[in-house]
Amino acid sequence: MERRNLLRVAVGAPAATLVTTAGAAPAQATSGRFDQDSPRFAIAVLPDTQYLFDADSSDPDPLRETFSYLLGRRAEDNIAFLTHLGDVTEHGTEHEITLAGKTFTKIDGKLPYSVLAGNHDIDGSKDDQRGDSAYLREFGPRRHSGSRTFLGASKDGYNSAHLIPAAGRNWLILALDWRISDGGLEWARGVLAKHPGAPAIVTTHDLAYADDAGQAFLSGHGQRLWDNLIKDNDQIFLTLNGHYWPPGRTTLRNTRGNDVHVHITNYQDRYYGGAGMIRLYRFDLARNRIDVETFAPWFLARDAAKRTPLEAETVELTGDVDRFSLEFDFDARFPLPKPGPRPAAQVVDRHTAAYWRFDEPGQSVADGATVRDLSGKGNHLTVRRLANSTPETLTLSGEHHVGAPAHASLRFDGGKNPDRGAILRTADDAPLNSAKFLGGYTIEAFIKLPEPFVGDHAWMGILSWEGRAGDAGKHSGWSDLEPTCSLNISGERFLQYVLYSEVGDHNPTSWSHALPTGVWQHLAVVNDGRRSTVYVNGSKIARNPARSARGIATLGRPFVIGATSFDLKYGQGFYGWIGDVRITARALPPAQFLPGGF
Known part of the structure; x- marks a missing residue:
């Protein structure tokens, strides 16, 4: 059975195939060891959590459970990184941002992650030159400065870069502001130029939207990113954004004729504001595949027999835009330098x-x-x-x-x-x-x-x-x-x-x-x-x-x-x-x- 089917059994609804045991206890928040040499690893994607941090109706419990799941499964699923796609909060107030920041302390120092500003987190009428904000004070570069994957941020602090060692390679994550400026784009191009061999993923809040069939199209801002950053940088093979629903995906061709996979991930319109639902992108370089699955750890942790109908319906999503696989030959797209011969003295001992x-x-x-x-x-x-x-x-x-x-x-x-x-x-x-x-x-x-x-x-x-x-x-x-x-x-x-x-x-x-x-x-x-x-x-x-x-x-x-x-x-x-x-x-x-x- 493929690894992606790890979430097996017991959802109560025929369409779901999540694997857990009825009455299973929530995952313990103990950070397992990540194996950076394994050819298989996962990146977790967390879209808009804004309805969980909404004034006096805030409820961070679903996100806490998501973080517990990721920490508890880190070693078994070999989870390298978590990336948030913006709209952490509903109004971007000091109260909401502070509560979100306290919730994120659960993974600080235990799981590397990136966060970027969505239009609900800051003054959405301005680009990344907007200056100070409650968001920047809580989720700016200082928060990530102790992370080994943190490469740095643009001068304004709203755009960040992260380098993940996994599967014998370095993988670049660009976490870009909701409205990146021309200066921000220049900074992003500079990061790519400094790491020319690293496969790159662009994460931002607004890049593509989808129709009801799940077919994705570039938004106006997405077209600007495509024209000024993505299409001419062959390192970028995947983009991830939230903001819009329904979720969707498409594949575009860059100027080198290579595929760029464009994915929309957002579940705020689902029950309980998406309930801290995540996507796991499981990279398998031994099989040249990326297997993707979407589920809600908060509902997964509950006794399957006691889940309400809406919880059972939302515990895992299995549509074509939520659960799928991509064939991807990483060695062909991103060839690694071939090792030279090693002298006999290096492989001979007593x-x-x-x-x-x-x-x-x-x-x-x-x-x-x-x-x-x-x-x-x-x-x-x-x-x-x-x-x-x-x-x-x-x-x-x-x-x-x-x-x-x-x-x-x-x-x-x-x-x-x-x-x-x-x-x-x-x-x-x-x-x-x-x-x-x-x-x-x-x-x-x-x-x-x-x-x-x-x-x-x-x-x-x-x-x-x-x-x-x-x-x-x-x-x-x-x-x-x-x-x-x-x-x-x-x-x-x-x-x-x-x-x-x-x-x-x-x-x-x-x-x-x-x-x-x-x-x-x-x-x-x-x-x-x-x-x-x-x-x-x-x-x-x-x-x-x-x-x-x-x-x-x-x-x-x-x-x-x-x-x-x-x-x-x-x-x-x-x-x-x-x-x-x-x-x-x-x-x-x-x-x-x-x-x-x-």
């Missing part, structure tokens, strides 16, 4: 048993050529082509995984009928040949399968130790003639790790999902001295056996990259690319894998 890469100056892959073991342990490899092979069966390639230390790989063209391939094999006296790894180990390799994946390559080997299982006294497996340890790919492109452990006569075998073609994969086998766990791209696969697996039943025979032996003989070789291979004599966490962490 626990490294062997490390091979293929970018050494003058590296050859001719038969008899040597690939040095850069761990310093002497496990050098010698190149050998199998029968029916040609020079093209093994070639050097500049292809590499983006996270690989070496920006090079080997291209293998192994196959069946006739059998062909190439292997890289340690010398007969290499220390690795007899290593048992009783205290644990980590084996890592980068591979890429060709697209299209042509021919029958079932059970081709990536790497293995030579040696018949039967000779090691192991008779529990498929055949006594298979090797004691091998990493292979099945006919369905499932990764298979077969191990005959040093202790006991059993062969716990791990199986992955079907590996995709045409993309680099990082593979890791981690053994902690008790059992083995296989990872693909830092994610633990499902089919890891619970059976004990201590050590590797090596027989003193060579270690090989590029194929798996059977009865000490080689037929077909690997088909595809193999990059850096590292063996470590201890269990590594994913954060210490070769790509530099997952």
Whole structure:
């Protein structure tokens, strides 16, 4: 089930799908830890709260509950930031603004946020040069000066900028006044220029309105922002505004021909003035999607069986403008600088048993050529082509995984009928040949399968130790003639790790999902001295056996990259690319894998 369906069950109304438990207690206001390295994070959007701060009819309880929800869910939903879209209050009086300010203290220092002035918060007849106001004194730059995401504000104090580190990037939020001046626009362009690689979101109070079908159109002020700020700044991919209802959305094309998503978020016309309703924009860079959902935490916290009809109707909105997904290729629109090669010294330590890469100056892959073991342990490899092979069966390639230390790989063209391939094999006296790894180990390799994946390559080997299982006294497996340890790919492109452990006569075998073609994969086998766990791209696969697996039943025979032996003989070789291979004599966490962490 997708993460966006986290709010499941029990609304009492068939159209809603919110997830909570009947009678659940309100979320506790404890700020969880935000993971800025995760490829998934959320930005919360809070539109017009003006009817909750309206003279003597003010009721901040819904907003307090919204803040409790965001703090209580911050770690689980990985909420990076909250942005308010203006019209915090109804009249902008000292009383209303002060009450709103006290309500916001619930998240001060616990969740970074931005606030901007709507026409109800200030003198709406003037632009951001209006001077002092109760709003500016309460929500101006001084309030945000202690926030790590706060970049600064325009001289007048009514426009602010915030930089959010999330998913390995910096994301820029511009919180612009209801009526930004020409000077304010110049300031905003300057902020964008200082952060040219940061994807940017423009938030303001008035930018677009929608018809009853949810189709959005630029307002007069929105057209001015489009012409003078948005269309010529390709960093801006999303705009968010309130002010108007009903909500709506549209997609416009900027001068570079790229999409700008224009969204209106406002629920003040709904029951209880919107009841502090929020939108969560869930960014998923692993899937190149933004999933959006809209709900009211105040109603969500109540016993579903006791919600009134209007509460049940408003707890979650599921129309096309309130709950939707956007496909967005962030790497294509905002490419990050590619990391350069890393020297071997950065990925080798005293626990490294062997490390091979293929970018050494003058590296050859001719038969008899040597690939040095850069761990310093002497496990050098010698190149050998199998029968029916040609020079093209093994070639050097500049292809590499983006996270690989070496920006090079080997291209293998192994196959069946006739059998062909190439292997890289340690010398007969290499220390690795007899290593048992009783205290644990980590084996890592980068591979890429060709697209299209042509021919029958079932059970081709990536790497293995030579040696018949039967000779090691192991008779529990498929055949006594298979090797004691091998990493292979099945006919369905499932990764298979077969191990005959040093202790006991059993062969716990791990199986992955079907590996995709045409993309680099990082593979890791981690053994902690008790059992083995296989990872693909830092994610633990499902089919890891619970059976004990201590050590590797090596027989003193060579270690090989590029194929798996059977009865000490080689037929077909690997088909595809193999990059850096590292063996470590201890269990590594994913954060210490070769790509530099997952």
